Amino acid sequence: MKALLEFKSQVSENKREVLASWNHSSPLCNWIGVICGRRFLNLGDNSFGSTIPQEVGRLFRLQYLNMSYNLLQGRIPPSLSNCSRLSTVDLSSNQLGHGVPSELGSLSMLAILDLSKNNLTGNFPASLGNLTSLQKLDFAYNQMGGEIPDEVARLTQMVFFQIALNSFSGGFPPALYNISSLESLSLADNSFSGNLRADFGELLPNLIRLLLGTNQFTGVIPITLANISSLERFDISSNYLTGSIPSSFGKLRNLWWLGIRNNSLGYNSSIGLEFIGALANCTQLEYLDVGYNRLGGELPASIANLSTKLTSLFLGQNLISGIIPHDIGNLISLQELSLETNKLSGELPVSFGKLLNLQVVDLYSNAISGEIPSYFGNMPRLQKLHLNSNSFHGRIPQSLGRCRYLLDLWIDTNKLNGTIPREILQIPSLAYIDLSNNFLTGPFPEEVGKLELLVALGASGNKLSGELPQTIGACLSMEFLYMQGNSFDGAIPDISRLVSLKNVDFSNNNLSGHIPRYLANFPLLRNLNLSMNKLEGRVPTTGVFGNATAVSVFGNENLCGGVREMQLKPCIVQASPRKRKPLSIRKKVASGIGIGIASVLLIIIVASLCWFMKRRKKNNASDGNPSDSTTLGRFHEKVSYEELHSATSGFSSTNLIGSGNFGNVFKGLLGHENKLVAVKVLNLLKDGATKSFMAECETFKGIRHRNLVKLITVCSSLDSEGNEFRALVYEFMPKGSLDMWLQPEDQERANEHSRSLTLAEKLNIAIDVASALEYLHVHCHDPVAHCDIKPSNVLLNDDLTAHVSDFGLARLLYKYDRESFLNQFSSAGVRGTIGYTAPEYGMGGQPSIQGDVYSFGILLLEMFTGKKPTDEPFAGDYNLHCYTQSVLSGCTSSGGSNAIDEWLRLVLQVGIKCSEEYPRDRMRIAEAVRELISIRTKFFSSKTNITESPRDAPQSSPQEWMLNADMHTM
Secondary structure, three states, X not given: OHHHHHHHHHOOHHHHHHHOOOOOOOOHXXXXXXXXXXXXXXXXXXXXXXXXXXXXXXXXXXXXXXXXXXXXXXOOOHHHHHOOOOOEEEOOOOOOOOOOOHHHHHOOOOOEEEOOOOOOOXXXXXXXXXXXXXXXXXXXXXXXXXXXOHHHHXXXXXXXXXXXXXXXXXXOXXXXXXXXXXXXEEOOOOEEEEOOOOOHXXXXXXXXXXXXXXXXXXXXXXXXXXXXXXXXXXXXXXXXXOOOOOHHHHHOOOOOEEEOOOOOOOOOOOOOOOXXXXXXXXXXXXXXXXXXXXXXXXOOHHHHHOOOOOOEEEOOOOEEEEOOOHHHHHOOOOOEEEXXXXXXXXXXXXXXHHOOOXXXXXXXXXXXXXXXXXXXXXXXXXXXXXXXXXXXXXOOOHHHHHOOOOOEEEOOOOEEEEOOOHHHHHOOOOOEEEOOOOEEEXXXXXXXXXXXXXXXXXXXXXXXXXXXXXHHHHOOOOOEEEOOOOEEEEEOOXXXXXXXXXXXXXXXXXXXXXXXXXXXXXXXXXXXXXXXOXXXXXXXXXHHHHOOOOEEXXXXXXXXXXXXXXXXXXXXXXXXXXXXXXXXXXXXHHHHHHHHHHHHHHHHHHHHHHHHHHHHHHHOOOOOOHHHHHHHOOOOOOOOHHHHHHXXXXXXHHHEEEEOOOEEEEEEEEOOOOEEEXXXXXXXXXXXXXXXXXXXXXXXXXXXXXOEOOEEEEEEEEOOOOOEEEEEEEEOOOOOEHHHHHOOOOHHHHHOOOOOOOHHHHHHHHHHHHHHHHHHHHHOOOOEEOOOOOHHHEEEOOOOOEEEOOOOOOEEOOOOOOHHHHHOOOOOOOOXXXXXXXXXXXXXXXXXXXHHHHHHHHHHHHHHHOOOOOOOOOEOOEOHHHHHHHHHHHHHHHOOOOOOOHHHHHHHHHHHHHOOOOHHHOOOHHHHHHHHHHHHHHXXXXXXXXXXXXXXXXXXXXXXXXXXXXXXXO
C-alpha cells in the first residue's frame, strides 16, 4: 500500500482524480487498477506524468504490471527486480529514459517484457539471457544501440522478439539462429549488416513474421526462406541485397506481404521477373513491393494470375520493358499500382478499366503511348493519377471530372493537345495538378477558382493564351504556381490573397502592366520569376525583391529600380510642369538667403558624412548591407574585414591557396584561438560574384553533413579603401583538393604529397562525395543541386575524408511532393565546368539533381582511369564516358579478365551509369552510394583501413590497367 501511495503522490494533480480510491480508508483490493486476487496492477492509458518510484519494488507478490500509454519519465527502477513473481511487465508508450536495468535479468518467471516506444538508451543487457521463461520481448522505438549479446541464445522459449527502430549494429545476431521457437522477428530500422546465413529458413522454421527492412544487409536472399511454410509477412526492403528474388517463394502459401523494395536485386538485363509467375501460387498475397531494384525484362503475362486479393503492387523504379499485359484487369482488388520509371511502352490495355478499386496509379516516366483512356473516370476511389513523362497524345478526357476524390493529377510532359477541360477544374479535392510541357491551347478555364484545396498548379510549356483568370486568386491554399512558357497576355491577376505562395513563375509570356507591390508582403515567397514579359514600372525592393537571387525580371525593358544586384535602370521621376510667376524683389532676396543657408547646411552634411565614413572604416562595423541581413543573420557571429586582413597577413600571396571563378582563397589564423581557416575573398567586379556569395549563404542555411565543408562565418563590409568587401570563411582542409592528388600541375605541387592515393582511399573519397550529394538531394528540407561537382571542389582533411565545397552555383530546388517540379523554377546562367557539366545544361536545361549525378559520374571515371574529361582525345561526341564504356566492352568481348579487375569494373560501371547522356537513364545517387559501399564491403576487408588494397588485386595502378585494357580493344 505504501508503494502505491508513493506513486500517487508523484502523479500530477490534474490526474489524481483517477486514483481517488487510493487512500487509507479504502481496502487495497477496491483501488482502481488493482486486482488483488490475481496480483494485477493495471494503470495503463491514464496519461500519468511522473516517475516510477523505487517503492514499487516492495510489491513482492505482484505478477502483472501494466503502466503503458502514460507519460512516465526517468529511469526504470532497478528495485523492480525484487518483484520476483512478475510474469508480465508492460511499460510501453511512455517517456522513460536511460538504460534497461541489468537487474531485470533476475526476474526468472518473466514471460512478457514490453519496453517499446520510450527513450531508452544504452546496450542490450546480457543479463536478460537469464530470463529463460521469456516469450515476448519488445524494445522497439527506442534509442538503444550496440550488438545483441550471445546470451540471448538462452531464450529458447521466445516467440516474439522485436527491437525495430533503434541503433543496434553488427551482423545478424547469431544468438537468434538458436531460437527455433521464434514466430515473430523484427530487426527493422537499425544498422545490422553482413549476409544472412544460407540455412536461415532451416534454423528458424516457425516464423510467421520476419521484418528486416532498413538495415545494411548484403549478399543474396537465402533460398531456404521458402521452407518456412508458416511465413505470412516478409519484408527486407532498403538494404543492399543483390542477386535474384527466389522463385521458390511460390511455395509460401500463407504469404500475404512480400516487401523487397529498394535493394540492388536483378542483373540490369532481360531477366529478373521470373519469380512473378511462381507467386501466382501465393493465393493469400495482398501486398507485393519490389520497386527500386534492377529488375529487367518484359513484364510477364503471368502477373495477371496473381492473387485476386492483391491490393498493392509496386514494380516502379526498375528496368522493366514491354507492354502492360492485357489481362491486368484480373487483379480486381488492386488499390495501388506502381510501375513508374521503367521502360514500358504500348497503350494501356482495355482491361485496365476493370480495376475499379484503384486509388493510386503511378505510371510516370515510361514510354506509354495512345490516348489517356476515359475509363479512369469510372474509378470512383481514384486519388492519385500520375501519367507524366510518357507519350500520351490526344485530348485530356472530360471523364476525369467524375473522380471526385482525386488529389493529384500529373499528366505533364506528354503530347496532349486541345483545350483544358473545365470538368477537371471542378474536382473539389484536387491539391496538385500539373499539365506542363504539352501542346495545350486556348485560355485557362476560370473554373480553377473552385479549387480551394489546390496547393500546386503547373501549366508551363504549353500554347495557352488569353488573360490569366482572375479566379486564380480564390485558390487560397496555393503554394506553387507555374505558368511560364505560354502566350498569356494582360496584367498579372489579383493574387493578393494567396499569402501561402512559395514559388511563382510567370516568365516567357506576354504579360503587361506593373508588378503588384503586394508580392513584397508575401512572407513565404522564395522564388519569383517574371522574366521575358512586357512589364513596366518600378520593381519593389522589399520582401522577396530584396534578394536578387530569388527574383528574376530580365527581359522586361521598361522595368526600373529594384535592388542594385538586378542592374536595372533607375526610375526617373518627372515633375509636372507649371507656369512660373515673376518673383518680386522681396521674394528674390528671400530666395537668395534661403540658397545661402541651404549651401551652408549642405557643407555641414557633407563634412559630417565624411567623418562618419572615416569612423565607419575605423570601427568597420560588420553589419553588412541591408539586403544581406536575411541571408547572413543565421551565422553566429560575422567577422570584420580587419580580422580577416590580420588573419591572412594582409591577404598575402604566401597565404594564397587557390583561385576560383569569383575570387581567391587564402589560408589564415583567425581569432584568439588561432583557428586555421580558409578565407574565400570574392572579386565583386566579376559578373555573378555577388550572386555566388548569396547562393553559398543561402545553401548553407540549415544544412550540415560530415562530407560538406563547414562554413564558419561570413564578412560583408567595407575594405580599408571604402570599397565593398565580401568573404566566406570555411574550415581549413589541410590535405588540399582532390585534383592536387589526381592531376598535379607541376612537380612542386606533386611533391606536396609523399605518396599517391591508394585504391581504397579513392573508393572512400568517392563514397564520401556521393554521400554528400545524397544528403543534398534527398535529405535536405529542400533539395540542393550543387551544379559544379569536380575534383577541385572536393577538399580533403587530415584523414583524407572528402568534403564537397564551393556552392557558388548551387540552386535550392524547392519541392512539394514530387521530383517533376524540381526543375520548374528558372535559374539563368547555369555554367559549371567544361567536361563535368551535364549535357542538358548546354541546351538550356535547368539545374537538377540529375545534373549533379552526371558530374559525379565523370569525377568517378577520372579518379579510376587517370584521364581528365578535357584531355586531348576527348572531343565532340567522344568523351570520357564513351571511352570507358568502350574499354569495358572490349575487355568483356576479348575475355581479358586480367586486363581489368572485377572490382574496378564494378566501380567504372557506376561511373558510366551516373554519366549517361539523358537524365532519366542515370543511376540515382542513393543507388550509387549503395553500390559503392557494396563494392567496398565485398573487396576490401575493412572500410576503416584505407591503405589496404582489394583482395587479389594486381599491384598496378588503375591507369596501367586501363592502358592494358586499351591494348585489348585495339
